[in-house]
Amino acid sequence: MEMIERPVEKVFPNGDVYYGDYLDALPHGRGKYTWSDGTVYEGEWEEGKMTGKGCIVWPSGFKYEGDFSGGYLHGCGTFTASDGSAYHGAWMMNFQHGAGRKQYSSSDIYEGQWKEGVREGNGKYIWNSGNTYIGTWKSGKMSGRGVMKWINGDLFYGFWLDGLRHGSGFYMFADGGYYLGTWTRGLKDGRGKFYPAGSKHPSLKRWSIFEGYDGSCNAKLPHASSMSLEESMDSEPGIKRSLSEKLSIGSLLRTSDQTSHWASSDKDRILRDLARELSSQDISCKSCDSNDDQCELQGGSSVVFEREYMQGVLIRERIRKSAGKLHNTKQQNKFSAKEVKRSQCIKIFRGNRSHCLMLNLQLGIRYTVGKITPVPAREVRSADFCKEARIKMNFPRKGSQITPPHCSIDFHWKDYCPMVFRNLREMFKLDAADYMMSICGDDGLRELSSPGKSGSIFYLSHDDRFVIKTLRKSEVKVLLKMLHRYYEHVQKHENTLITKFFGLHSITLKGGRKVRFVVMGNMFYTELRIHRRYDLKGSSEGRFTNPENISENITLKDLDLAYEFYMDRSLRESLFEQILLDCMFLESQQIIDYSLLLGLHFRAPENLKPLLEPQDTTTQNDENKPAVDASLGELPVPPTGLLLVTHEPSSVNTAPGPHIRGSTLKAYSAGDREVDLLLPGTGRLRVQLGVNMPAQANRKLPEGDSTEVELFEVYDVVLYLGIIDILQDYSMRKKIEHAYKSMQYDPRTISAVDPELYSRRFINFLERVFPDP
Numbered sequence: 001m002e003m004i005e006r007p008v009e010k011v012f013p014n015g016d017v018y019y020g021d022y023l024d025a026l027p028h029g030r031g032k033y034t035w036s037d038g039t040v041y042e043g044e045w046e047e048g049k050m051t052g053k054g055c056i057v058w059p060s061g062f063k064y065e066g067d068f069s070g071g072y073l074h075g076c077g078t079f080t081a082s083d084g085s086a087y088h089g090a091w092m093m094n095f096q097h098g099a100g101r102k103q104y105s106s107s108d109i110y111e112g113q114w115k116e117g118v119r120e121g122n123g124k125y126i127w128n129s130g131n132t133y134i135g136t137w138k139s140g141k142m143s144g145r146g147v148m149k150w151i152n153g154d155l156f157y158g159f160w161l162d163g164l165r166h167g168s169g170f171y172m173f174a175d176g177g178y179y180l181g182t183w184t185r186g187l188k189d190g191r192g193k194f195y196p197a198g199s200k201h202p203s204l205k206r207w208s209i210f211e212g213y214d215g216s217c218n219a220k221l222p223h224a225s226s227m228s229l230e231e232s233m234d235s236e237p238g239i240k241r242s243l244s245e246k247l248s249i250g251s252l253l254r255t256s257d258q259t260s261h262w263a264s265s266d267k268d269r270i271l272r273d274l275a276r277e278l279s280s281q282d283i284s285c286k287s288c289d290s291n292d293d294q295c296e297l298q299g300g301s302s303v304v305f306e307r308e309y310m311q312g313v314l315i316r317e318r319i320r321k322s323a324g325k326l327h328n329t330k331q332q333n334k335f336s337a338k339e340v341k342r343s344q345c346i347k348i349f350r351g352n353r354s355h356c357l358m359l360n361l362q363l364g365i366r367y368t369v370g371k372i373t374p375v376p377a378r379e380v381r382s383a384d385f386c387k388e389a390r391i392k393m394n395f396p397r398k399g400s401q402i403t404p405p406h407c408s409i410d411f412h413w414k415d416y417c418p419m420v421f422r423n424l425r426e427m428f429k430l431d432a433a434d435y436m437m438s439i440c441g442d443d444g445l446r447e448l449s450s451p452g453k454s455g456s457i458f459y460l461s462h463d464d465r466f467v468i469k470t471l472r473k474s475e476v477k478v479l480l481k482m483l484h485r486y487y488e489h490v491q492k493h494e495n496t497l498i499t500k501f502f503g504l505h506s507i508t509l510k511g512g513r514k515v516r517f518v519v520m521g522n523m524f525y526t527e528l529r530i531h532r533r534y535d536l537k538g539s540s541e542g543r544f545t546n547p548e549n550i551s552e553n554i555t556l557k558d559l560d561l562a563y564e565f566y567m568d569r570s571l572r573e574s575l576f577e578q579i580l581l582d583c584m585f586l587e588s589q590q591i592i593d594y595s596l597l598l599g600l601h602f603r604a605p606e607n608l609k610p611l612l613e614p615q616d617t618t619t620q621n622d623e624n625k626p627a628v629d630a631s632l633g634e635l636p637v638p639p640t641g642l643l644l645v646t647h648e649p650s651s652v653n654t655a656p657g658p659h660i661r662g663s664t665l666k667a668y669s670a671g672d673r674e675v676d677l678l679l680p681g682t683g684r685l686r687v688q689l690g691v692n693m694p695a696q697a698n699r700k701l702p703e704g705d706s707t708e709v710e711l712f713e714v715y716d717v718v719l720y721l722g723i724i725d726i727l728q729d730y731s732m733r734k735k736i737e738h739a740y741k742s743m744q745y746d747p748r749t750i751s752a753v754d755p756e757l758y759s760r761r762f763i764n765f766l767e768r769v770f771p772d773p
Contacts, residue, residue: 007019007020007021007031008022014036015035015036016033016034016035016036017033017034018031018032018033018034019031019032020032020033020045021045023047024047026045026047026048027045027048028045028046028047028048029044029045030043030044030045031043031045037059038058038059039056039057039058039059040056040057041054041055041056041057042054042055043055043056043068044068049070049071050068050071051068051069051070051071052067052068053066053067053068054066054068060082061081061082062079062080062081062082063079063080064077064078064079064080065077065078066078066091067091072091072092072093072094073091073093073094073095074091074092074093074094075090075091076089076090076091077091079096081105083105084105085102085103085104085105086102086103087100087101087102087103088100088101088102089101089102089114090114092116092683093683095114095116095117096114096116096117096118097114097115097116097117098113098114099112099113099114100112100114106128107128108125108126108127108128109125109126110123110124110125110126111123111124112124112125112137113137118139118140119137119140119141120137120138120139120140121136121137122135122136122137123135123136123137125142129151130151131148131149131150131151132148132149133146133147133148133149134146134147135147135148135160136160139162141160141162141163142160142162142163142164143160143161143162143163144159144160145158145159145160145442146158146159146160152174153173153174154171154172154173154174155171155172156169156170156171156172157169157170157172158170158171158183159183161185162185164183164185164186165183165186166183166184166185166186167182167183168181168182169181169182169183173197175197176197176198177194177195177196177197178194178195179192179193179194179195180192180193180195181193181307188307192306192307193304193305193306193307194304194305194307195302195303195304195305196303196305199302199303199304200302303319303320304319304320305317305318305319305320306318306319306320356408356409357457357507357515358444358445358447358459359406359407359408360395360408360411360413360507361439361445361459361468361505361507361517362439362440362444362445363395363403363404363406363408363413363440364393364395364413364415364505364507365436365439365440365503365505365519366436366440367393367395367403367413368391368413368415368418368503368505369432369435369436370436371391371418372391372418372419372422373422373432375419375422377423377426378419379423380419380420380423380487382484384417384419384420385417385420385480385483385484385487389416389417389418389419389420390414390415390416390417390418391413391414391415391418392412392413392414392415393412393413394410394411394412394413395410395411395412395413396410397409397410409509409510410509410510411507411508411509411510412507412508413505413506413507414505414506414507414508415503415504415505416476416480416504416505416506417480417483417504420483420487421501421502421503421504423487424487424490424500424501424502425502425503427490427491427661428500428502428521428661429661430502435466435502438461438462438463438465438466439461439466439468439519441462444462445459445460445461445462445468446459446460446461446462447459448460456469456470456471457469457470458470460522461522464522464524464525465521465522465525466502466519466520466521466522467519467520467521467522468517468518468519468520469517469518469520470515470516470517471516471517471518471727472516473514473516474731475516475727475728476504476506476516478591478727478728478729479501479504479518479727480504481589482589482591485585485588485589486498486501486585489582489585493578493581493582494661494662494663495574495578495662495663495688495689495690496578496581496582497578497579497582497596497689497690497721497722497723498582498585498586498722498723498726499520499521499722499723499724499725499726500520500521501518501519501520502519502520502521503517503518503519504516504517504518504519505517505518505519523597523599523690523691523720523721523722523724524599524720526601526691526692526720528601528679528685528718529601530599530600530601530720531600531601531602532556532599532600532602533554533555533556533597533598533599533600534555534556534557534558534560534561534596534597534598534599534600535555535556535557535595535596535597535598535724536557536558536561536595536596536597536598536765536766536769537557537558537593537594537595537596537751537762537765538558538758538761538762538763538764538765538766539558539749539750539751539761540558540559540749541741541745541746541749541750541751543557543558543559544557544558544559544560545557545560555597558765561769562699562700563600563697563698563699563700563715564697564698564700564768564769564770564771565695565696565697565698565717565719565769565770566695566696566698566770566771566773567693567694567695567696567770567773568644568667568668568669568694568773569668569669569773570665570666570667570668570669570672571665571667571668571687571693571694572770572772572773574665574666574689575689575690575693575770576763576766576767576770578689579723579763579766580763582723583759583762583763584759586723586726586755586759587755587756587758587759589729590729590730590755591726591727591728591729591730591755592728592729592730592734592751592752592753592754592755592758593725593728593734593751593752593758594723594724594725594726594728594762595723595724595725596721596722596723596724596762596766597721597722597723597724598719598720598721599719599720599721600697600717600718600719600720601717601718601719601720602697602715602716602717603642603679603715603716603717603718642677642678642679642694642716642718643677643678643679644667644669644670644675644676644677644678644687644694645670645675645676645678645684646670646673646674646675646676647664647673647674647675647676647686647687648676648684662688662689662690662691663688663689664676664686664687664688665687665688665689665693667687675687677692677694677718679718685718690719690720690721690722691720692718692720693718693719693720693721694716694717694718694719695716695717695718695719695770696714696715696716696717697714697715697716697717698713698714699713699714699715730754730755734752735752737752738750738752738753738754748761
């Protein structure tokens with residue numbers, strides 16, 4: 001039985017003093033530690049680490065009181081700076097992270113969500129001048145949808161980007177005038193309509209979804225005079241160093257069970273403030289109750305200024321005066337709106353800017369998931385894979401008894417094998433509500449350029465969890481043909497590296513054109529930045545990228561790969577065991593042309609350079625000497641590289657995602673135990689097959705003379721990988737392609753080969769990429 005020693009005082013050779021409880025010669029229980037520089041911590045300890053409730057005070061006047069875990073500020077607590085600023089709320093690994101409230105030295109106040117020390121999420125900011133912003137934040141700046149109200153009575157409701165008005169919105173002046181339009185980086189850009197004070201204006205109820213207008217306003221935003229925790233620490237020499245030394249950065253973490261008063265109800269309150277701010281304004285046309293953007297104006301005269309701006313410069317203006325009703329009748333307006341919307345959708349579709357397709361896709365998925373979710377869960381049957389197992393629905397633009405009206409064009413929706421994909425989503429622990437919010441939420445989808453030659457349209461959900469890709473008819477046939485075996489394979493092998501499919505749909509537009517979509521998990525859904533992407537097939541003919549086109553966002557190919565990756569022995573064995581199983585399955589389905597999509601996160605050596613250089617902590621920061629670079633996003637740590645630690649479920653970042661189903665891997669270097677990856681500034685990451693896999697990247701020496709110089713030849717990397725593009729079978733077309741290319745190139749180097757040779761070559765190539773340590 002462990003016995004805690006009675007409180008005693010111990011003086012260390014370096015001048016530090018500890019008084020409190022001990023366990024096996026380590027502080028454990030309650031105690032007070034005083035460093036030689038005057039820093040004092042008093043509170044709870046666990047095996048030599050500050051863990052539990054406590055208070056730490058720095059000589060500079062900085063003070064933190066609250067929860068600790070493994071030596072980090074972690075949980076709920078209050079941080080008070082010497083300049084009078086104070087933060088109270090959630091913490092994670094020395095960063096404000098979660099919900100909290102901060103009052104700055106300037107008397108500005110922010111309450112809302114934080115992420116790694118910066119404002120991110122929903123929040124409310126009140127400047128000392130009285131100006132108020134309520135809405136979404138990203139990277140410490142107003143980004144997304146929000147409302148800004150100035151002390152003079154002006155109000156803007158719309159979209160923001162990096163602290164500037166960007167996108168659709170409306171601006172209401174204190175005198176009652178309105179401007180409806182769009183902004184680009186804070187400047188009016190495009191067409192808009194200005195309604196002077198006293199004139200009739202249309203209903204703005206539908207502007208909550210921002211449809212159908214261009215225009216803007218150039219009111220100047222106030223500057224947010226505030227500092228983040230990192231900036232506050234930069235202003236005080238030695239604070240970062242003392243945190244690094246005294247908060248035991250390399251220690252293990254435990255998620256605090258302490259709950260603060262910042263519950264979900266407080267987040268909802270911030271959103272209610274947004275709605276209340278708008279509802280307090282008179283934003284509807286008093287003369288009518290029309291839902292049309294261009295309602296009829298009755299009685300008196302009305303003046304409307306139709307303007308067009310280019311980057312803030314007024315280039316065109318037309319004044320429209322009317323007595324009684326406007327010149328355009330309601331019927332004319334309806335016809336005009338119909339023609340504009342229709343032409344825009346066709347133009348967008350033909351130009352591959354598929355806004356209307358995106359809207360149709362969201363409407364269809366929302367309907368399908370909502371229809372299938374209430375059905376009691378059950379095992380799939382053979383009938384669930386047949387041709388008749390499909391949901392079909394018409395979506396007229398005006399709506400119907402079971403479908404809502406929408407601003408796109410009429411379309412016909414088809415959902416393939418809904419019960420099968422529902423079970424696949426549940427198999428991967430995807431909640432139906434989260435799935436719909438991710439794809440069908442107000443933030444919409446982002447269109448990506450195709451990384452391959454297929455010409456497919458790619459969408460990415462706003463939270464990066466899902467990729468949606470358009471398919472050819474032949475690919476849909478292959479997927480439906482192999483779906484039963486795919487389901488069995490995924491069910492049997494939870495660590496499969498094969499693409500995770502979550503839905504298969506098609507949209508038929510007026511005129512008979514059909515577009516087919518598949519929803520997949522995004523393998524690069526991670527909080528770590530992906531620095532390099534490779535698409536590896538194992539073939540060499542044409543598998544390279546023009547050096548002039550290489551950038552961080554380009555997906556490189558086989559011949560561009562300049563690294564070999566050395567992994568823990570057990571991790572490598574697990575990887576190739578699953579690759580072999582997956583390739584056997586694809587071979588049995590006569591599939592070729594698949595590839596390993598590999599993403600690399602580098603722990604760049606250049607980030608470690610400042611840690612190896614002596615720092616003069618006695619010199620004060622001034623305007624001519626920049627503070628420590630806060631862009632590193634983490635406190636200084638010893639350059640020990642990647643660290644595998646014993647798996648502790650309560651301490652791991654297990655946010656729901658497409659890869660949550662895979663089991664935690666065991667590592668040979670950790671005694672064949674399940675392990676987590678401990679990264680400074682990120683914390684624990686669960687090591688799964690294809691996710692958060694640590695490795696050492698050795699750069700292969702270039703052949704012959706080369707002007708390329710790389711300072712480092714060995715990197716610590718985190719790998720993300722999976723097998724993609726599995727919908728190409730060895731059809732007659734591919735057999736002809738193989739015969740034709742074999743006459744021009746070495747048959748062993750081309751992509752179109754029979755499935756058995758393809759899988760064998762694929763595995764042999766990957767064994768060279770991931771050599772046996």
